[in-house]
Amino acid sequence: MEKSIQTSMLETFQHLHTHAEISWEEIETTTYIKARLEEAGCETITFSEHTGVVGKFGNFDKGLPVIGIRADMDALWQEVNGTFQPNHSCGHDAHMSMVLGVLWSLQQIPDMQDNVAIKFIYQPAEEEGGGALKMVEEGVVEDVDYLFGIHLRPKQEVAAGKAAPVIVHGATKTYEAVIKGEDAHGARPHLNDNAIEIGMQIVNMLGQMHMDPRVPHSAKMTKFQAGAKSSNIIPGNASFSLDLRAQSNEVMEVLVKKVDAILESVRNLYDVDIDVTDYHGVPAAETNEEATNFMRTAVQDVLGAGNVVESLLTPGGDDFHFYTVKKPELKATMLGLGCDLGPGLHHPNMTFDKDALCTGVDILTKAILNVYQV
The missing domain is CATH 3.40.630.10 (Zn peptidases)
Known part of the structure; x- marks a missing residue:
């Protein structure tokens, strides 16, 4: 050169x-x-x-x-x-x-x-x-x-x-989502669903997915924001992000179906709105x-x-x-x-x-x- x-x-x-x-x-x-x-x-x-x-x-x-x-x-x-x-x-x-x-x-x-x-x-x-x-x-x-x-x-x-x-x-997918609920007093946890606990439930269920270990894949929460300055308020609202990875487009399709099923299960379990506000990714x-x-x-x-x-x-x-x-x-x-x-x-x-x-x-x-x- x-x-x-x-x-x-x-x-x-x-x-x-x-x-x-x-x-x-x-x-x-x-x-x-x-x-x-x-x-x-x-x-x-x-x-x-x-x-x-x-x-x-x-x-x-x-x-x-x-x-x-x-x-x-x-x-x-x-x-x-x-x-x-x-x-x-x-x-x-x-x-x-x-x-x-x-x-x-x-x-x-x-x-x-x-x-x-x-x-x-x-x-x-x-x-x-x-x-x-x-x-x-x-x-x-x-x-x-x-x-x-x-x-x-x-x-x-x-x-x-x-x-x-x-x-x-590999293929990637990103979810941006919000949990929509109501705040409650820290002394009265029975009056709302704690958005942080809902987020923990999603994380736990992501970790319990089982797919073909021969094809690299992962699904994890990469952002979670809830609550404000007052520590005696149980937050009902939160926003979070999920990052999905799979080495093939076929495995990504299965992974997306499982994650969608998890979100639907958590919605039904807590009777709470979980809205996916943005969803994008790239193919393998x-x-x-x-x-x-x-x-x-x-x-x-x-x-x-x-x-x-x-x-x-x-x-x-x-x-x-x-x-x-x-x-x-x-x-x-x-x-x-x-x-x-x-x-x-x-x-x-x-x-x-x-x-x-x-x-x-x-x-x-x-x-x-x-x-x-x-």
Whole structure:
């Protein structure tokens, strides 16, 4: 990789890292990326109702296979050193920088622009699980034949200097719900149903579910809020969140049915309203052998065959897989990049080896050249 590309990529990363924006609010990020894409000669597409930008590079009138390269844009909202702020602790700033690096690398190859058809897809709101669906609705992948993504991996999954040609994410579901009741005096517990006890009942029943242990899965309460300043009031109202994980879409369907049955049982047991106010998630990965083989060969060419991590199985989720669920004929895979990332993804002080940015660019660029047999 040319030194100028590496320098530009690091400058881009630093800018994006220090100007993080949360889901659906990536306004400055969209403006910044759009400008960089246009500087590199891309035709750009933006959207009137949401953030995100697509850059088109190459010849789309030649009947060539169309490749999409997807980068997620949004940051998390979390407490960092005592202050709540947008924070790129999932590596999306790195993903955006590497995808630009791929564009700049392709520009250095003679006659490349006339012999490829590539969409650089900068997608909002991955952390909320809805950005990919919105891009599908906008028709962004209608003409796309191959879709490549990339994600930094924690060192517990992929060691530095290694990479996985496919990440087999699990399915996720999130419930946001409220318990609706009446408060009572602390001396008169018979006059209401304690929302905290109702929450405990839900937690206990979640722990008593039994499913096939050969398929990783989990269901747990991740937020519970009840009561106020007065300690002599038994709260009747509460809000809570549930997080469901399953390694396959089939197991997730069973898990959801069981959780729904638990909530209905608790409603009947306490004769209380439990309303699910929001319900969303992402599907498990549906892998494609052809796309994975192109990426596997790229990893071998860049890092050597001994540094390929085959079929990385992870309980984490990514809305990247909505693209293939909504367009089954799309050939897609996501590169899992080892980069000495620690303490872990979503940790407020996550760090990684910035030299891995160049490695990610080299692998993605090689995968594209493999598709076009260049």
